[in-house]
Amino acid sequence: EAGVAQSPRYKIIEKRQSVAFWCNPISGHATLYWYQQILGQGPKLLIQFQNNGVVDDSQLPKDRFSAERLKGVDSTLKIQPAKLEDSAVYLCASRLSSGSTDTQYFGPGTRLTVL
Amino acid sequence: SQKIEQNSEALNIQEGKTATLTCNYTNYSPAYLQWYRQDPGRGPVFLLLIRENEKEKRKERLKVTFDTTLKQSLFHITASQPADSATYLCALHTGGFKTIFGAGTRLFVKA
Numbered sequence: 001e002a003g004v005a006q007s008p009r010y011k012i013i014e015k016r017q018s019v020a021f022w023c024n025p026i027s028g029h030a031t032l033y034w035y036q037q038i039l040g041q042g043p044k045l046l047i048q049f050q051n052n053g054v055v056d057d058s059q060l061p062k063d064r065f066s067a068e069r070l071k072g073v074d075s076t077l078k079i080q081p082a083k084l085e086d087s088a089v090y091l092c093a094s095r096l097s098s099g100s101t102d103t104q105y106f107g108p109g110t111r112l113t114v115l
Numbered sequence: 116s117q118k119i120e121q122n123s124e125a126l127n128i129q130e131g132k133t134a135t136l137t138c139n140y141t142n143y144s145p146a147y148l149q150w151y152r153q154d155p156g157r158g159p160v161f162l163l164l165i166r167e168n169e170k171e172k173r174k175e176r177l178k179v180t181f182d183t184t185l186k187q188s189l190f191h192i193t194a195s196q197p198a199d200s201a202t203y204l205c206a207l208h209t210g211g212f213k214t215i216f217g218a219g220t221r222l223f224v225k226a
Contacts, residue, residue: 004158033214035216040218041218042119042204042206042216042217042218042219043159043204043216044216045213045214045215048213056213091158091159093158103149103161103164104161104214105161106158106159106160107158108156108157108158109156109157109158111156
């Protein structure tokens with residue numbers, strides 16, 4: 001079974017530029033998560049999708065971050081404009097269903113550096 | 116305020132010994148708790164899940180305990196090996212299936 005795919009793996013941008021990350025979850029997984037993991041901290045949930053609908057985006061800085069999951073499969077996370085404090089690893093995870101205790105499967109992450 | 120605390124100091128142990136990692140929480144009532152392993156440059160990998168009505172769970176050399184009175188979970192690795200060196204994250208799951216992660220504890224196992 002293929003795992004969660006993310007691209008790019010690394011990205012370096014200047015502050016105020018925009019950037020987009022892509023995630024392809026495990027086939028058949030209805031729930032998709034985007035997390036931000038700052039160095040030395042645990043992953044922090046940004047947004048959770050159930051199929052193509054948003055379940056929780058309470059911690060997403062909506063003035064600069066946006067995410068979509070068209071057709072309930074792949075997802076993109078965008079930052080525009082980026083700030084220095086956005087430097088982090090952005091992790092995508094998927095889960096069979098949010099209504100169960102199934103585990104989340106994480107992708108390798110995208111390491112973003114904002115200069 | 117709600118908080119999850121894991122040992123911020125790295126844990127250094129000798130190969131063959133038992134590693135014990137702690138996860139304490141306040142102001143949460145988790146439905147269940149999970150432990151994940153994270154290696155540098157990789158996403159977390161699920162290890163064990165324990166529910167609020169369970170006291171202990173085991174899987175091979177791993178053991179997790181969950182004390183909802185103390186608001187604490189302990190994660191044990193017996194007969195530790197250098198390959199067990201990684202960061203271990205605990206994650207609480209609230210009734211709304213929201214996942215909240217601790218900052219993790221780095222474990223180093225010396226040969």
